[in-house]
Amino acid sequence: MRRPRCGVCRQRVPLYDRGHRRRWRSLEDGLLKVYLEADLPRVACRVRAVVMAAVPWARHGAGHTVPFDERPRSRNPESYRRVTCSLLLGLRSRPR
Numbered sequence: 784m785r786r787p788r789c790g791v792c793r794q795r796v797p798l799y800d801r802g803h804r805r806r807w808r809s810l811e812d813g814l815l816k817v818y819l820e821a822d823l824p825r826v827a828c829r830v831r832a833v834v835m836a837a838v839p840w841a842r843h844g845a846g847h848t849v850p851f852d853e854r855p856r857s858r859n860p861e862s863y864r865r866v867t868c869s870l871l872l873g874l875r876s877r878p879r
């Protein structure tokens with residue numbers, strides 16, 4: 784088995800322990816919120832000491848997946864809410 788990568792510097796480093804379960808919010812599926820859960824090990828980095836291992840679906844320390852972070856702003860539910868309210872009130876508005 785290959786050594787995991789450090790979540791900060793991305794170097795291959797020794798496993799420290801099994802860590803604990805983490806959860807990341809991902810893109811919605813229709814009206815449903817989607818979360819990704821995984822047991823995330825910790826690694827012993829020479830530079831950063833003990834940190835979470837890198838995962839391909841999220842940036843270090845983020846609570847969201849990369850696709851969620853990079854979604855177009857127009858898909859932001861707050862923008863939808865603002866546009867919908869503007870349409871209902873007869874106001875012209877553009878999403879941020």
Ligand SMILES: [Zn+2]
Binds near residue numbers: 789791794828829831
């Ligand atoms: Zn590191």
